[in-house]
Amino acid sequence: MERDTLPRLLLAQARRLGRHTVALREKRYGIWQEVTWGQYAAHVRAVCLGLVRLGLERGDTVAVISGNRPAWLYGELAAQSAGAIPLGIYVDSLPDQVKYVLHHSQARVVLVEDQEQADKVLGVRGAVPRLERIIVDDMRGLEEYRETMLLSLEAVAGWGRELDAREDGLYEQLLGQAAPTDVALLAYTSGTTGASKAAMISHRNLLAMAAGVTQVDPLHETDQVVSFLPFAWVGEQLISVAIALHVAATVNFPEEPETLREDLREIGPHVMIAPPRFWEAICSEYQVKIADAGLLKQAAARAALAIGERVAARERGRASAGLAGRALYGLAYLLAFRSMLDKLGFSRIRYAYTGGAPLGPEIFRFFRAIGLNLKQVYGQTETSGICVVHPDGEVRAETVGKPTPGTRIRISDGGEVLVAGDSVFRGYYENPDATAKALDDGWLRTGDAGFLDEQGHLVVIDRLQDVLRLADGSRFSAALIENKLKFSPYIREAVVIGEDRVYVVALVQIDMGTVGNWAEANRLPFTTFKDLSRKQEVSALIAEAVARVNQDLPPAARIRGFALFDKELDADDDELTRTQKVRRSTILVKYRDMIEDLYAHGERERGTAKPIGAPR
Template structure:
């Protein structure tokens, strides 16, 4: 890149890559109606240029907010980079947000413009429009169903681009002048935190923050301009901003958009990504699915697969310990790959992946070990919105299931006397929008207080214990980490979610959500009739099935952390019910309140499983 670091903004990086690759390389690829549509780098830059100038024609001014509510598609990138080029600030909103949540964000951010994906998202805005005097324009990517709508605020993204191209013809140097005004410390995006413990806050992330994170991460795991990236996680999440925006732009990699959320797994096989980031739920579901397939396979295939996994696990363990693989182990590993492991990776669409990351919440060591055993270079990463995403990850030569890795180059990490993880570097965010008090509590002398409890081991690896607020203490003073127990429970393919409780209580209990697909298949195989999730979860046979899971988990836990009783949720936890965040993390405080009666009943039981 020819630009100096003190001149870099995301739109400038895009412009530089467009000059470098022009029409000769694909920047974006989107699957529509079963066919992959390609966008070259110069076309990518042209879309952003046209949207930017079109927004200015509509009245967008420097410092204004443009909210975006859309799934993963090129339009989000066009809008985000266009707003940044104009000196405005894009605001990410999760596509599955309820109208009231959308209203709160639009009101707080004072957004004047909103880009929505389609009629469904437009209706959310129109439903609360009277309470949002600041919103002037609703820009729609897909106008189907809205063609005859009489609301004057609605305009198609195509029309905005058309206005921008006309403006560019009249004033050809305007866009370049806008790029010159942009500065690295301008706010690049406003992202609302998940808010697992309270009201969500809007984190101001600068261009410098995002590009520093991209540089730091790719110093450890280099990304090439020939790499394929898959974009399927929300752009309102910092992890997707890291990979599909900053890293992809900086490296010149191609970003691929699956057709629908439901086709991600199928489309992964067609894309063949080289770099992939996903939350624990993605890896848990994939592992669970394969465990069920292995259990249902013919005896010979089942035995061959389990042997291959054992060989893969042994080889992975030797690499962790820094030991070279013996000739015999190398031969056995090749045999395991031929027998099963390569086929597994192919079925998952992971055969070409060089770096796979899990982040957003802890991943259980058993699931982590499964993917390492089949040969996937899966790594834990650590970061949060306020650290501009990834700031700690494993080097290839030192990947350990029990740690999060080492600070990336340019990142400093230490643990305070109270045991809190602190982070410093150019990746630390600017602060919370319109919340100086919260900013002052979070950043002190350049150090970010993460709210996470952890330690740094003798190898320089960061170990996260849990959220400071989630490390619990039993009535006798014994301390335990609910996340550790929850992840062990979720290694079972029959368990979708688990919430462990014990603060100021005599012992530990758990609320468990069964995996409807896996347990449903088990019930059918065992001729156990059921109608709904509630009906299935309340069957005595299902309770016995989960009791076996709990008993196995208890064998690996210290006495004070063993689960003495459990209950099964009679519904699936959902973000719309306030039980999960939009990034699928459990809202523990909501669960404790909403299911208090169920919890009290567990503590009143006698003769619970031990």
């Protein structure tokens, strides 16, 4: 059988590896439950035929609202096996967002994790007339419901096994009707620049990207993958579905988001991808722990880190660290870095990726210094995830790497990054106008400003619309400044403003954990986030961080004023996307008065050399 669609690839791996090699591991009630490749394929087969018995047809859409667990994969691959199109919805989506996606995608069936998600769907069903069935993985709490739309996943799989017994070969017949160019997934964009659009990703798109990434960073069937990012994000689809199927790696599901750190140590993954916030949080924790340590421990940690940074810098320049340098680094690794990586669950990682948004270069260099092979990756929903990655030996903080095999990159006359290749999506579902704007003769217009350097590495400057221009014509990257600010352990989020203004200002969200600990250590009483952010002492603390950032910026891009948010930015308030990206357009409108106050204050203080700022 061909291996050119995801379900056919699953069946081929199951026939090859059978019931003795583990495909999936899920931690439940503190115990790891294992699913072999044979069991994996059998679950998908049963659910597929159960959906067919319910009337699911080729071209129908099936939504999934669930955390990371095997049931998501069973539902997704079952829908694909039947010729239907799966799509993911984030578990923390509000009812209006669920309603929008279900209505826009014309979903006939939705698979949900539990009672919470079932209630959410039941609450909006009147606005989604095509919805016929709600299939539930965990039925606890739903026993007394009398809703005819509700079915258990176990019951659907049972009906599928009955149909399989009656119509032998039906499943293989369904698989044979699929083509590599069929839509395998509707992946909704993050919506940072407007309403979310549904990218149509084909089997060929995902498998081409899986092949390209693993040519750069080879994985094996003995490798462990950790799945904790939402499957509604295309990056998780690439790693935990397409690549895991391509190389037959084992996918591990932590018990809860809160137990991720502990579970990572038990999993010992060989590859993982995480957004910048994950890496920023770990770096901040390290900085705080060192700051709270004794003088001797502080000195030892800083000396070890300095050695790691020097060795990493020489490697970036493709120079040898020398015998003495390697010996010193080996000592630093034994005394400091090895135990740190082990405590984080990173001791076996060969490839760690950061993606979804830019990561500050200082944080990137920190992880490289302690021995983690952290790489920048670049891609979009429309490129089926990763399309640019650092090859080993060519990892540089200022670039995102080189195109993966099969991917072509060029820069338009206007400085926009254009991408072509087998991984580029088929277009937007039910949106021909947006498709026409995004695709030009096979080339995807990414909307990102960038350039290719002399070594063929892609340097991404910022979103085209976010490369800002001051009133005097000076240009600057808001993302670059924001990432420098977020290197401070006291800053969780930052939004830089300056388009058509006389100078740059910033809105800053403090990190409640680290700033709270700092306040307690300095005997500064506070009650709430709002109270803490309004303390003059906290404003002075952030002013120091801003001043440090300004030292590395050209004069025109230096921050002349800042204000502190008095609440944490929240996706439920439309300030962040579900992938935790800042919605700049929302911030500019919602906090207009705060911004105008900064510029008004700046006009009164014109001539001051140091940053200005006060909590708002």
